[in-house]
Amino acid sequence: MAGFSIASPIARAKLARISDSLMVAVATSLPWSTSATGILLVLWLLALFPTLEWSDVRRELMTPAGGLPVLLFVLGVLGMAWADVAMLERWKGLESFLKLLVIPLLMVQFRRSDKGTLVFIGFLLTCVALLVASWIVVIWPDIPRGSHDNGVAVKAYIVQSAEFTLCAAGLLYLAVEAARGGRWCILTALLVLALAFFHDIFFIATSRTTLVVIPVLILIYGAQQFGWKGFFGAAAAGLAIAATLWTTSPYLHDRATSVLSQTEKFVYENKTTSTGQRIVYWTKSLHIIENAPLIGHGTGSITEMFRRAALGQSGIWAEVPSNPHNQTFVVAIQLGLIGATALWAMWVSHFLLFRGAGLVAWLGLVVVTQNIVGSLFNSFLFDFTEGWLYVLGVGVAGGTVLRQFDAARRKR
Numbered sequence: 263m264a265g266f267s268i269a270s271p272i273a274r275a276k277l278a279r280i281s282d283s284l285m286v287a288v289a290t291s292l293p294w295s296t297s298a299t300g301i302l303l304v305l306w307l308l309a310l311f312p313t314l315e316w317s318d319v320r321r322e323l324m325t326p327a328g329g330l331p332v333l334l335f336v337l338g339v340l341g342m343a344w345a346d347v348a349m350l351e352r353w354k355g356l357e358s359f360l361k362l363l364v365i366p367l368l369m370v371q372f373r374r375s376d377k378g379t380l381v382f383i384g385f386l387l388t389c390v391a392l393l394v395a396s397w398i399v400v401i402w403p404d405i406p407r408g409s410h411d412n413g414v415a416v417k418a419y420i421v422q423s424a425e426f427t428l429c430a431a432g433l434l435y436l437a438v439e440a441a442r443g444g445r446w447c448i449l450t451a452l453l454v455l456a457l458a459f460f461h462d463i464f465f466i467a468t469s470r471t472t473l474v475v476i477p478v479l480i481l482i483y484g485a486q487q488f489g490w491k492g493f494f495g496a497a498a499a500g501l502a503i504a505a506t507l508w509t510t511s512p513y514l515h516d517r518a519t520s521v522l523s524q525t526e527k528f529v530y531e532n533k534t535t536s537t538g539q540r541i542v543y544w545t546k547s548l549h550i551i552e553n554a555p556l557i558g559h560g561t562g563s564i565t566e567m568f569r570r571a572a573l574g575q576s577g578i579w580a581e582v583p584s585n586p587h588n589q590t591f592v593v594a595i596q597l598g599l600i601g602a603t604a605l606w607a608m609w610v611s612h613f614l615l616f617r618g619a620g621l622v623a624w625l626g627l628v629v630v631t632q633n634i635v636g637s638l639f640n641s642f643l644f645d646f647t648e649g650w651l652y653v654l655g656v657g658v659a660g661g662t663v664l665r666q667f668d669a670a671r672r673k674r
Contacts, residue, residue, distance in 0.1 A: 273312070274313045278310075281306055284302055287302050289654055293422075293647070294392070321370075326607070326608075327369070327656075330607055330611055331363070334362055335359045335362045335363055338355070338561050338601075339359075341596050342560065342561045344557065345562050346563065352561050353562070356561050356562065358649075365660070368657025368658055369657055369660045373662075378622065382622075389426060395416070396462055399413060413462070413466035413467035423463050428629065430459040432628070434452075437452040440452060464507050474638075475632050478631055478635055479632075480499070481497060486624075525538065534577070534578045540639070543568075543588075546568060549571065551594045557597065557598040564583075564596065568581075568583055587639060589638075589640070590606070612626070613627065629652055629659065633651075633652040636648065
């Protein structure tokens with residue numbers, strides 16, 4: 263069977279253009295609205311499905327980058343069989359894995375389409391609008407908005423800083439390319455916009471996760487561009503930038519040092535803090551995983567496992583979270599070491615997919631790195647905005663990079 267439908271070639275070509283436009287719309291809506299993104303994703307699937315060729319889908323599924331996300335979903339389906347919780351909880355647990363199925367579909371779409379760059383442009387433009395909105399709520403903090411965080415117009419500071427980091431990283435990459443080509447006006451414009459994003463991150467609204475992600479990205483960029491010399495040069499430059507920011511941004515200083523103060527309050531005063539909660543959740547997660555190390559406790563079992571672990575406890579140790587704030591633990595509690603291995607294999611395969619040169623490969627690398635590092639402290643892959651940011655970034659950039667590989671191969 264060549265395709266999934268009986269749509270004519272002309273209809274498929276028209277639907278392909280519509281699906282490209284809808285994906286641009288999805289990327290544009292993601293920073294702003296969960297419901298709009300969900301609706302647009304459904305419309306995108308309806309437009310894309312009749313255009314798919316089974317041979318193209320099978321080709322992506324047979325690669326680690328396209329097949330491992332599906333494998334992780336399949337493990338999630340199988341994990342429902344041994345979960346000792348109600349069926350509703352099992353289905354809720356499986357919902358977190360569903361978005362992974364979109365990755366190979368996006369790779370198929372943008373391996374044949376030349377519109378992948380438009381998706382990233384749409385995302386950049388909508389983040390510029392979000393940056394302006396951030397400044398507006400700083401100037402007029404009483405204005406109605408969709409977030410309770412200072413300097414954030416919609417959603418949360420951890421989401422906004424992740425989005426702005428991706429934009430700034432892409433802009434700086436383009437700035438370096440502009441400098442190499444002697445395009446000084448373009449260079450100036452790119453640097454101003456990149457610095458505007460960084461100003462918001464370091465002086466208005468940031469997350470401690472972003473403060474870990476950015477140094478890692480600096481080191482990766484240095485190593486990618488200039489090898490070991492670039493790695494150590496980037497490390498030196500990063501230290502200089504960090505020292506400057508440390509002395510000029512009281513906000514950044516407070517965000518960074520709050521980890522230590524929160525840990526001390528938790529350890530010595532038994533106070534509930536976000537850092538203390540993570541310590542408790544991670545400690546309990548290790549014990550829960552130890553009780554079913556190979557295949558885990560089943561899909562949707564996280565809350566029930568923490569409920570059992572809280573019996574007879576008091577204070578912060580008696581809390582029953584539905585999220586241990588670590589992606590590996592989220593998967594391992596449900597699917598054991600088998601699931602955790604599949605998760606990390608997927609991350610590694612996506613990281614290696616973007617090891618080449620070019621802006622799109624760099625953006626893909628930023629998305630993967632951001633998700634891996636962020637998932638050490640959160641469940642980024644299963645959170646809505648961060649998770650879809652990963653799926654869209656890997657899928658669109660992955661398909662575009664593969665398209666470039668195919669074009670280069672045909673020229674040889």
